[in-house]
Amino acid sequence: MKLSKIAKTIGGKIFGQDIEVKNIKSILTARAEDLTILLDKLYLKDAQKSKACAIVTFTTEVKPKNGILVKNPRKVLPKLLKLFAYEDKQLGISKTASIDDSVKLGKALFIDDYVRIKEKTVIQDNVKIYSGATIGRNVVIGAGTIIYPNVTIYNNTQIGKNCIIHAGAVLGADGFGFERNEKKEWEKVTQLGKVVIGNDVEIGANSCVDRGAIQDTVIGDGTKIDNLVQIGHNCIVGKHNVFSSMAGLAGSTIVGDYCIWGGQAATAGHLTVGNDVTIMGRSGVTKNIKDNEVIQGFPAQNYKKEWKEQAVLRKWARRQLNKEEKTDEE
Amino acid sequence: MKLSKIAKTIGGKIFGQDIEVKNIKSILTARAEDLTILLDKLYLKDAQKSKACAIVTFTTEVKPKNGILVKNPRKVLPKLLKLFAYEDKQLGISKTASIDDSVKLGKALFIDDYVRIKEKTVIQDNVKIYSGATIGRNVVIGAGTIIYPNVTIYNNTQIGKNCIIHAGAVLGADGFGFERNEKKEWEKVTQLGKVVIGNDVEIGANSCVDRGAIQDTVIGDGTKIDNLVQIGHNCIVGKHNVFSSMAGLAGSTIVGDYCIWGGQAATAGHLTVGNDVTIMGRSGVTKNIKDNEVIQGFPAQNYKKEWKEQAVLRKWARRQLNKEEKTDEE
Amino acid sequence: MKLSKIAKTIGGKIFGQDIEVKNIKSILTARAEDLTILLDKLYLKDAQKSKACAIVTFTTEVKPKNGILVKNPRKVLPKLLKLFAYEDKQLGISKTASIDDSVKLGKALFIDDYVRIKEKTVIQDNVKIYSGATIGRNVVIGAGTIIYPNVTIYNNTQIGKNCIIHAGAVLGADGFGFERNEKKEWEKVTQLGKVVIGNDVEIGANSCVDRGAIQDTVIGDGTKIDNLVQIGHNCIVGKHNVFSSMAGLAGSTIVGDYCIWGGQAATAGHLTVGNDVTIMGRSGVTKNIKDNEVIQGFPAQNYKKEWKEQAVLRKWARRQLNKEEKTDEE
Numbered sequence: 001m002k003l004s005k006i007a008k009t010i011g012g013k014i015f016g017q018d019i020e021v022k023n024i025k026s027i028l029t030a031r032a033e034d035l036t037i038l039l040d041k042l043y044l045k046d047a048q049k050s051k052a053c054a055i056v057t058f059t060t061e062v063k064p065k066n067g068i069l070v071k072n073p074r075k076v077l078p079k080l081l082k083l084f085a086y087e088d089k090q091l092g093i094s095k096t097a098s099i100d101d102s103v104k105l106g107k108a109l110f111i112d113d114y115v116r117i118k119e120k121t122v123i124q125d126n127v128k129i130y131s132g133a134t135i136g137r138n139v140v141i142g143a144g145t146i147i148y149p150n151v152t153i154y155n156n157t158q159i160g161k162n163c164i165i166h167a168g169a170v171l172g173a174d175g176f177g178f179e180r181n182e183k184k185e186w187e188k189v190t191q192l193g194k195v196v197i198g199n200d201v202e203i204g205a206n207s208c209v210d211r212g213a214i215q216d217t218v219i220g221d222g223t224k225i226d227n228l229v230q231i232g233h234n235c236i237v238g239k240h241n242v243f244s245s246m247a248g249l250a251g252s253t254i255v256g257d258y259c260i261w262g263g264q265a266a267t268a269g270h271l272t273v274g275n276d277v278t279i280m281g282r283s284g285v286t287k288n289i290k291d292n293e294v295i296q297g298f299p300a301q302n303y304k305k306e307w308k309e310q311a312v313l314r315k316w317a318r319r320q321l322n323k324e325e326k327t328d329e330e
Numbered sequence: 331m332k333l334s335k336i337a338k339t340i341g342g343k344i345f346g347q348d349i350e351v352k353n354i355k356s357i358l359t360a361r362a363e364d365l366t367i368l369l370d371k372l373y374l375k376d377a378q379k380s381k382a383c384a385i386v387t388f389t390t391e392v393k394p395k396n397g398i399l400v401k402n403p404r405k406v407l408p409k410l411l412k413l414f415a416y417e418d419k420q421l422g423i424s425k426t427a428s429i430d431d432s433v434k435l436g437k438a439l440f441i442d443d444y445v446r447i448k449e450k451t452v453i454q455d456n457v458k459i460y461s462g463a464t465i466g467r468n469v470v471i472g473a474g475t476i477i478y479p480n481v482t483i484y485n486n487t488q489i490g491k492n493c494i495i496h497a498g499a500v501l502g503a504d505g506f507g508f509e510r511n512e513k514k515e516w517e518k519v520t521q522l523g524k525v526v527i528g529n530d531v532e533i534g535a536n537s538c539v540d541r542g543a544i545q546d547t548v549i550g551d552g553t554k555i556d557n558l559v560q561i562g563h564n565c566i567v568g569k570h571n572v573f574s575s576m577a578g579l580a581g582s583t584i585v586g587d588y589c590i591w592g593g594q595a596a597t598a599g600h601l602t603v604g605n606d607v608t609i610m611g612r613s614g615v616t617k618n619i620k621d622n623e624v625i626q627g628f629p630a631q632n633y634k635k636e637w638k639e640q641a642v643l644r645k646w647a648r649r650q651l652n653k654e655e656k657t658d659e660e
Numbered sequence: 661m662k663l664s665k666i667a668k669t670i671g672g673k674i675f676g677q678d679i680e681v682k683n684i685k686s687i688l689t690a691r692a693e694d695l696t697i698l699l700d701k702l703y704l705k706d707a708q709k710s711k712a713c714a715i716v717t718f719t720t721e722v723k724p725k726n727g728i729l730v731k732n733p734r735k736v737l738p739k740l741l742k743l744f745a746y747e748d749k750q751l752g753i754s755k756t757a758s759i760d761d762s763v764k765l766g767k768a769l770f771i772d773d774y775v776r777i778k779e780k781t782v783i784q785d786n787v788k789i790y791s792g793a794t795i796g797r798n799v800v801i802g803a804g805t806i807i808y809p810n811v812t813i814y815n816n817t818q819i820g821k822n823c824i825i826h827a828g829a830v831l832g833a834d835g836f837g838f839e840r841n842e843k844k845e846w847e848k849v850t851q852l853g854k855v856v857i858g859n860d861v862e863i864g865a866n867s868c869v870d871r872g873a874i875q876d877t878v879i880g881d882g883t884k885i886d887n888l889v890q891i892g893h894n895c896i897v898g899k900h901n902v903f904s905s906m907a908g909l910a911g912s913t914i915v916g917d918y919c920i921w922g923g924q925a926a927t928a929g930h931l932t933v934g935n936d937v938t939i940m941g942r943s944g945v946t947k948n949i950k951d952n953e954v955i956q957g958f959p960a961q962n963y964k965k966e967w968k969e970q971a972v973l974r975k976w977a978r979r980q981l982n983k984e985e986k987t988d989e990e
Contacts, residue, residue, distance in 0.1 A: 023852075024852065024874050025874050025875060026872075026873075026874045026875035026894075028875075029874075029875045029876070036874075037874070074839060075839060077837075077839050077849045077873075078838075078839050078847035078848060078849050078850075081849050081850040081851075081852055081873070081874065082850045084850070084852055085850040085852065086815065094758075096426075096756075096758065098424075098426065098443040098444070098461070112776065113758040113774075113776050114443075114444045114462070114758070114774045114776065114792075116442065116443050116444065116461035116462065116479070130794065131758070131776035131794045132444075132462050132480065132774070132776065132792050132794050132810065132812075134460065134461045134462050134479035134480060134497075148812065148814075148833070149776070149794035149812040150462065150480050150498075150792065150794060150810050150812050150828075152462075152478065152479040152480050152497035152498060152535075154478075154497070155416065164834070164848075166830070166833040166834065167794075167812035167814070167830040167833055168480075168498055168536065168810075168812060168828055168830050168866065168868075170496070170497040170498050170535035170536055170557075173478070173496040173497055173534065173535040173557065174494070174496065174532075176534065176554070176556040176557070176574065176575065177407075178408075178554055178572065179404060179405060179407050179408050184570060184588050185552050185570050186552060186554050186570060186572060187408035188408060188494075188532065189407045189408050189411055190408075190411040190412045190414070190415040191411075192353075192354065192411055192414055192415065202834075202848065204833065204836065204868070205812075205830035205833040205868045205870075206498065206536050206558075206828065206830060206866050206868055206888075208498075208534070208535045208536055208557040208558060208575075210535075210557065212356075213356075213407075213411070214354050214355055214356045214359075214366075214367070214411065215355060215356035215358075215359045216359070222845050222846060224836070224838055224846050226836040226890075227830070227833065227836070227868040227870065227890050228536075228558060228866075228868060228888060228890050228908075230556075230557050230558050230575040230576060230593075232575065234356075240844060240845050240846060242838065242846060244836065244910070245836065245868075245890040245892065245908055245910070246576070246890055246906070246908050246926070248558075248575055248576050248593055248594065250574070250575070250593055250611075258844050263890075263908055263910055263926055263928075264594070264908065264924070264926055264944075266576070266593055266594055266611070266612070268593075268611060281910075281926070281928060281944065282926070282944045282958060284594075284611065284612050298612060308647075308651055309644060309647040309648065309651065310647075312647045312650050312651055312654075313643060313646075313647050313973060314969060316650075316973075317968075317969040317970075317972045317973050318969065320972050320976075321968055321969065321972055324972075426756075428754075428756065428773040428774070428791070444773075444774045444792070446772065446773050446774065446791040446792065446809070462774075462792050462810065464790065464791045464792050464809035464810060464827075480792065480810050480828075482792075482808065482809040482810050482827035482828060482865075484808075484827070485746065498810075498828055498866065500826070500827040500828050500865035500866060500887070503808070503826045503827055503864065503865040503887065504824070504826065504862075506864065506884070506886040506887070506904065506905065507737075508738075508884055508902065509734060509735060509737050509738050514900060514918050515882050515900050516882060516884050516900060516902060517738035518738060518824075518862070519737045519738050519741055520738075520741040520742045520744070520745040521741075522683075522684065522741055522744055522745065536828065536866050536888075538828075538864070538865045538866055538887040538888060538905075540865075540887065542686075543686075543737075543741070544684050544685055544686045544689075544696075544697070544741065545685060545686035545688075545689045546689070558866075558888060560886075560887050560888050560905040560906060560923075562905065564686075576906070578888075578905055578906050578923055578924065580904070580905070580923055580941075594924070596906070596923055596924055596941070596942070598923075598941060614924075614941065614942050628942060638977075638981055639974060639977040639978065639981065640977075642977045642980050642981055642984075643973060643976075643977050646980075
């Protein structure tokens with residue numbers, strides 16, 4: 001691929017020669033035939049050692065003498081890397097896929113071996129379903145969605161268009177609902193709700209979204225969920241949120257739009273989180289959170305307050321320990 | 331379904347007319363043909379706006395003018411929602427299920443496509459096994475148990491009656507046992523124990539229960555395990571416990587009966603936890619816990635002590651920060 | 661198996677008679693026909709009650725009057741338990757396995773039912789792949805490796821020799837890479853890297869190792885990963901590390917050799933962790949860590965500092981609370 005072709009897609013100005021590149025690799029793993037990219041001045045030193053023949057960069061003070069100058073290399077990443085993507089062009093429905101006669105199948109599908117699709121389910125156009133995935137009854141899978149291997153989608157789940165569901169994810173398993181009886185035993189509360197996933201949602205490997213009890217669990221358009229995330233029953237999650245790995249929402253949490261959840265961050269149940277909220281990694285949210293808050297800690301609070309309080313406590317503790325050490329020495 | 335039929339099952343007294351309802355939905359998602367339920371006076375305002383035609387409630391001060399008056403609506407949930415449950419009546423054994431000739435099959439089974447069952451395994455009556463589940467050799471699956479898609483059950487595992495194992499769960503993978511040799515490398519300790527699951531146990535999606543090293547990992551009757559939970563090797567877990575999502579037991583933990591584990595709560599290995607213990611969310615247990623304790627924090631301790639200590643520390647820190655701010659201003 | 665045969669394998673000196681044992685079981689679960697093992701003097705009392713007919717022990721002050729005396733019983737565990745291991749001797753390729761014609765198959769393979777292997781993949785000698793596993797295109801699986809049921813291996817992944825990949829694990833799913841556009845929506849950054857796993861690596865049930873963005877995610881030789889662990893994209897993990905259950909590495913973390921991660925321990929992204937580092941359970945690592953450090957807490961620091969600081973703070977808080985209580989009483 002020529003730099004001029006790439007520049008046409010990502011914007012920016014070519015410097016050096018309009019050479020051909022084979023792959024795109026990171027600064028230190030790139031070989032002579034590769035393009036690389038400088039994302040941050042932190043890596044400027046590395047960029048002065050790169051073996052790449054060309055670079056996407058915000059400065060020409062780098063070793064590769066050919067490349068594309070852009071204002072913010074990070075911003076062009078989606079378009080740039082897509083140029084080098086492997087596209088799976090397989091089409092057709094495997095003879096070993098087991099699809100109930102009542103299933104409605106769209107056009108241009110790829111359904112791989114050992115896929116199971118049950119009664120009354122609708123698979124819209126251009127969907128890809130990989131081997132071992134199981135799709136329950138009465139499910140809708142929107143156009144252009146990709147279901148990776150060994151995914152399980154329980155009955156009645158609705159998935160929007162252009163979603164990506166990674167391997168091992170489970171959508172629509174029973175919410176965790178039990179009531180204790182007079183013998184202190186837990187009686188199951190049948191979970192009658194379903195899971196509704198919007199458009200352009202990505203769900204990571206082995207993540208779980210549980211079905212609701214008497215309402216649906218909802219994930220809004222454009223929300224991206226990493227691996228091993230838990231979304232409990234009855235949660236209503238808005239649009240364009242990000243859930244990092246191992247984040248968890250207990251049941252009946254309502255989340256607005258444009259929120260960011262750090263790794264292992266979790267909320268107690270029945271809370272409301274506003275729009276544009278950032279919950280930093282490992283935080284434990286125990287109360288409702290207003291719009292635009294950035295919170296941390298457990299119980300989570302404004303991150304600056306949290307940091308300052310932690311700092312003042314630790315400072316005191318260290319001074320105290322220093323005093324005790326001195327007393328010991330005397 | 332008529333209200334009178336429902337009242338017969340759940341108890342309580344009908345008010346308004348004995349009308350027909352179609353589904354049960356939450357207060358705000360119910361439509362004109364639906365029954366709803368008021369679980370808590372927190373939702374009383376919502377219940378005065380509900381479109382439902384009927385309500386299960388503890389007070390008649392609600393908008394739906396027909397319904398069933400019960401003392402504690404939460405307590406009737408198991409019976410009430412079960413009335414509306416979809417029951418999968420499929421029976422029979424798929425031609426594409428691969429079942430070894432030595433497997434003992436009970437009556438009234440449903441075994442779906444691409445299920446694999448290996449040598450000498452026993453499948454008791456009324457078991458349902460969904461597609462993609464793999465059952466190892468010498469396994470016992472008790473009567474009435476449901477195994478959802480893509481579950482993996484390793485060799486020798488024993489599962490009791492009326493259990494529910496959700497999609498992607500893994501029972502009987504090797505416990506995490508290694509010894510370091512003189513080259514600082516980790517040598518595998520073969521895990522010879524098995525997993526033994528009691529009756530009426532529910533195990534959530536993508537949860538893991540590891541096999542023991544030289545004894546069995548045991549989960550007692552009636553214990554309910556949410557999604558993405560880890561139970562390490564050699565653990566002996568008693569009856570009627572609840573493990574919320576992302577909880578974890580390191581190896582060789584002994585847990586009594588009627589305990590509750592909050593989300594992301596975890597224990598170090600080789601500990602003993604008594605009966606009726608509550609371990610609040612995100613707690614890290616580092617020592618043995620006596621009966622009836624309610625604990626929190628890391629290291630976890632009595633939750634009141636934990637809360638008071640945290641409060642007194644934070645109060646001091648805030649006062650300190652206020653002082654510093656004032657000094658800055660002066 | 662005779663004690664003399666066992667002693668030949670594990671070393672040590674026989675005492676009592678050279679009797680035959682049937683199984684090896686833990687001290688309290690062993691029956692009259694079993695061998696047991698005393699791992700620690702903590703269990704000495706139990707060992708004086710064991711029903712086992714023989715014992716591997718460091719002292720003869722135990723009830724079983726026959727056995728093998730060794731210096732450190734824990735060190736012989738790998739060899740000892742391997743003697744009693746069940747070995748799956750199945751060979752051959754199931755007719756229901758779906759293997760592309762371009763796949764290169766080694767010798768002495770076991771490939772079970774409903775395994776899917778795609779184009780150009782290489783399966784070396786003595787590999788076992790259990791039912792429901794899906795292997796993408798252009799993958800390499802090294803000699804002697806075992807892939808348990810329902811594992812998903814994405815395109816281009818490379819796995820070394822003698823690895824064990826437990827059920828439900830996912831290798832090579834897309835790293836979690838998105839850029840926010842001017843509409844505050846998240847645009848996917850195609851993940852072009854692959855996953856490269858060394859030799860003798862074990863990966864636990866339902867764990868995830870993501871593919872890199874423009875470089876590979878690498879797990880070094882001999883590293884052992886427990887269940888439900890997350891390794892983010894671009895991570896480079898060295899040799900002979902141990903990751904306990906629910907540990908997580910955010911993206912682009914570099915880890916040396918011989919490190920130990922406790923349960924639920926996690927790192928922020930773009931960090932470097934040295935060699936021989938121990939990260940205690942539940943720790944949150946927020947900065948680079950030097951060789952030989954033992955760290956704990958969040959933000960994680962030297963574990964002794966962490967413990968002392970926590971202790972001095974708690975001591976102060978308790979004294980304060982005691983004072984307040986006394987004041988209340990007066």
